[in-house]
Amino acid sequence: MSRIPRIVILGAGYGGIVTAIRLQKELNYNEADVTLVNKHDYHYITTHLHMPAAGTDNPENARVNILKLIDEFKIDFVKSTVVQIRPQEKKVILEEGTLSYDYLVIGLGGEPETFGIPGLKENAMNIRSINSVRFIREHVEYQFAKFKREPSRTDYLTFVVGGAGFTGIEFVGELADRIPDLCKEFDVDPSLVKIYNIEAAPTALPGFDPELVEYAMNVLKNKGVTFKIATAIKECTPDGVVLATGEEIKSATVIWTGGIRGNHMLEEAGFETMRGRIKVDDTLHAPGHDNVYVLGDCSIVMSPEGRPYPPTAQISMQQADVCAHNLVAQIRGSELNKFEYKPKGTVASLGRGEAIGIVGSKKIKGGAAAVMKKLIDLRYLYIIGGIPLVLKKGRF
Amino acid sequence: MSRIPRIVILGAGYGGIVTAIRLQKELNYNEADVTLVNKHDYHYITTHLHMPAAGTDNPENARVNILKLIDEFKIDFVKSTVVQIRPQEKKVILEEGTLSYDYLVIGLGGEPETFGIPGLKENAMNIRSINSVRFIREHVEYQFAKFKREPSRTDYLTFVVGGAGFTGIEFVGELADRIPDLCKEFDVDPSLVKIYNIEAAPTALPGFDPELVEYAMNVLKNKGVTFKIATAIKECTPDGVVLATGEEIKSATVIWTGGIRGNHMLEEAGFETMRGRIKVDDTLHAPGHDNVYVLGDCSIVMSPEGRPYPPTAQISMQQADVCAHNLVAQIRGSELNKFEYKPKGTVASLGRGEAIGIVGSKKIKGGAAAVMKKLIDLRYLYIIGGIPLVLKKGRF
Numbered sequence: 001m002s003r004i005p006r007i008v009i010l011g012a013g014y015g016g017i018v019t020a021i022r023l024q025k026e027l028n029y030n031e032a033d034v035t036l037v038n039k040h041d042y043h044y045i046t047t048h049l050h051m052p053a054a055g056t057d058n059p060e061n062a063r064v065n066i067l068k069l070i071d072e073f074k075i076d077f078v079k080s081t082v083v084q085i086r087p088q089e090k091k092v093i094l095e096e097g098t099l100s101y102d103y104l105v106i107g108l109g110g111e112p113e114t115f116g117i118p119g120l121k122e123n124a125m126n127i128r129s130i131n132s133v134r135f136i137r138e139h140v141e142y143q144f145a146k147f148k149r150e151p152s153r154t155d156y157l158t159f160v161v162g163g164a165g166f167t168g169i170e171f172v173g174e175l176a177d178r179i180p181d182l183c184k185e186f187d188v189d190p191s192l193v194k195i196y197n198i199e200a201a202p203t204a205l206p207g208f209d210p211e212l213v214e215y216a217m218n219v220l221k222n223k224g225v226t227f228k229i230a231t232a233i234k235e236c237t238p239d240g241v242v243l244a245t246g247e248e249i250k251s252a253t254v255i256w257t258g259g260i261r262g263n264h265m266l267e268e269a270g271f272e273t274m275r276g277r278i279k280v281d282d283t284l285h286a287p288g289h290d291n292v293y294v295l296g297d298c299s300i301v302m303s304p305e306g307r308p309y310p311p312t313a314q315i316s317m318q319q320a321d322v323c324a325h326n327l328v329a330q331i332r333g334s335e336l337n338k339f340e341y342k343p344k345g346t347v348a349s350l351g352r353g354e355a356i357g358i359v360g361s362k363k364i365k366g367g368a369a370a371v372m373k374k375l376i377d378l379r380y381l382y383i384i385g386g387i388p389l390v391l392k393k394g395r396f
Numbered sequence: 397m398s399r400i401p402r403i404v405i406l407g408a409g410y411g412g413i414v415t416a417i418r419l420q421k422e423l424n425y426n427e428a429d430v431t432l433v434n435k436h437d438y439h440y441i442t443t444h445l446h447m448p449a450a451g452t453d454n455p456e457n458a459r460v461n462i463l464k465l466i467d468e469f470k471i472d473f474v475k476s477t478v479v480q481i482r483p484q485e486k487k488v489i490l491e492e493g494t495l496s497y498d499y500l501v502i503g504l505g506g507e508p509e510t511f512g513i514p515g516l517k518e519n520a521m522n523i524r525s526i527n528s529v530r531f532i533r534e535h536v537e538y539q540f541a542k543f544k545r546e547p548s549r550t551d552y553l554t555f556v557v558g559g560a561g562f563t564g565i566e567f568v569g570e571l572a573d574r575i576p577d578l579c580k581e582f583d584v585d586p587s588l589v590k591i592y593n594i595e596a597a598p599t600a601l602p603g604f605d606p607e608l609v610e611y612a613m614n615v616l617k618n619k620g621v622t623f624k625i626a627t628a629i630k631e632c633t634p635d636g637v638v639l640a641t642g643e644e645i646k647s648a649t650v651i652w653t654g655g656i657r658g659n660h661m662l663e664e665a666g667f668e669t670m671r672g673r674i675k676v677d678d679t680l681h682a683p684g685h686d687n688v689y690v691l692g693d694c695s696i697v698m699s700p701e702g703r704p705y706p707p708t709a710q711i712s713m714q715q716a717d718v719c720a721h722n723l724v725a726q727i728r729g730s731e732l733n734k735f736e737y738k739p740k741g742t743v744a745s746l747g748r749g750e751a752i753g754i755v756g757s758k759k760i761k762g763g764a765a766a767v768m769k770k771l772i773d774l775r776y777l778y779i780i781g782g783i784p785l786v787l788k789k790g791r792f
Contacts, residue, residue: 131544134582138534138541145534148527186530 015295110297163258411691506693559654
């Protein structure tokens, strides 16, 4: 009977897929059984999703078949949805079946955080998966078709994006780029189309360099985006949004990008969570569970200033490196590494040919930043799939 | 003051646009003022609409800018919607303005005939204009996106086409061709998609050669179409259709192609109508109005057997030739021609590479018929716009 340890990885997002890829390199033959579990048979590139959501890129460019990324002879892949985690029994319940583990890696991703705003869950769309962005793209196009039937319904041409963080800003940039094409395709006067970006915080892109934020807002305003900053959404209804100011914006399309929380299953499993996230120890374990690693949106990592780092692809991938190393170390009885986040910079796209960013300590903007954004995207494809994936999915 | 007669043409469909093109050739300088009125600034090729409706062709290929077809120095063009015809006053009321005429050509096209079936007007879509086919295309795509959100809702993947006449048959052929692409795009199992074609008459394509009808149905059945022939729709609801048999088909998409009637303004104008159509005299005048010509879907022409010819592009164009000749003849005081329909054959497309048809007295089917269909389409482009239009809009 096999006595080799069993590693189960839940989720093939940034954290899960990179952990799997690292493990298949570092583990020796028969050193561990690794099983990757994911809802879909593809990994998707979350940082790309704003483009297919706006319809400016094909969703195919934002996903990669998992079996192209992992070596099936080294790692098992199970396409199923996780239903429950039972840390006491070292079991994971799937929609179809059950898996036992010795080591568990939780990289299940986040869920939209609606901060209790009434109606947001029911009436707003979210940019969070291939299915959801295809839905948004089709929904947006459908509004143009509907408007041509009922030209008095300008709410069909009003698009509300809640949240001016990274996803919100990148999405309005793409949407603003798409609108002229949609207007041409459906014979719609572009002056009738409105895009609102609404943010409760006192600034767009909270935490980002103010000079770059101003640059970004000017670029987007020139593309036709109306900002309402320091303005909370009080309610979302089937007819649009009501703001804290009392103002009502009639809109058939509300897209919420205002927050992410951890997966609801973590709390249900008995882990201590904050907004559904587990504050991991310095070796990335869930506190008190030295066989459970938590990565990405499900984890909280504190900065030296004692504030949680925002959950990004970058931090997930760095976590995955440490997680894979530590799993191998635990199996071999060697020393574990401590996780320390090394921010390498951030670039936010503002649509075609425009972006802003910080690389190292250098501010960049405009075309140079857009090129940098593209390089970061290509680098990621290279990390997970090498040159062949760069050539296949990279948009040049 | 100008005493030259004023000709107003209502509608730039097959009848109206061909009449205008013929008049601008035949009329001498200052012999008449001709004004063409149309709701849109484009003419659309109704016989193509089933393709953009299914999403198998770009709607741009089904329309032509009117100013590319007429010579603005010879013919005035007014983009407006006709609101009322006042034959007593020789006036036409437009949404923006009023036109007086000495001669009127009515080519306003038809409206869907729902035969009083409850709910059809409110809940079914129609293939009748560029706007309506863009709507259908977007609606169909949206259903796939919605299904991915709610996989229990198979009604999102059930498409009901009411009517198995020309439009119905040609549309289901295209839709069946589009489904595999949509399934691939949205990761949907093709076996979940259902296309129903429902016809109350005892046969599909009533009046067509039975051998060809059987061939057509077999081609379409092999593409996944389910026929319900000799089966009336009793009711259309927001949830689907109820058949006369009591069977209910749950569907989020009902497209009605079951009938065409004349424009409602004709009856309001005091003309004697049958299903909104005017039975024209043998010089194409509305009875008792020797200055009013009626063409296309607004007109009825009786066959020698005493039955109305089905309204087709072909008959409209032949009417336009006679109408233009007779207008010139009336102005010059020369002899009017009598209209006699000369059926040149009919070809119905069944989707990619498949068609059936009668040309002269010869039955054709399969690839040869599909080629013939294409030639007929190209011939029409040539008639209205010459070689340049054939090159621009012809799909080869």
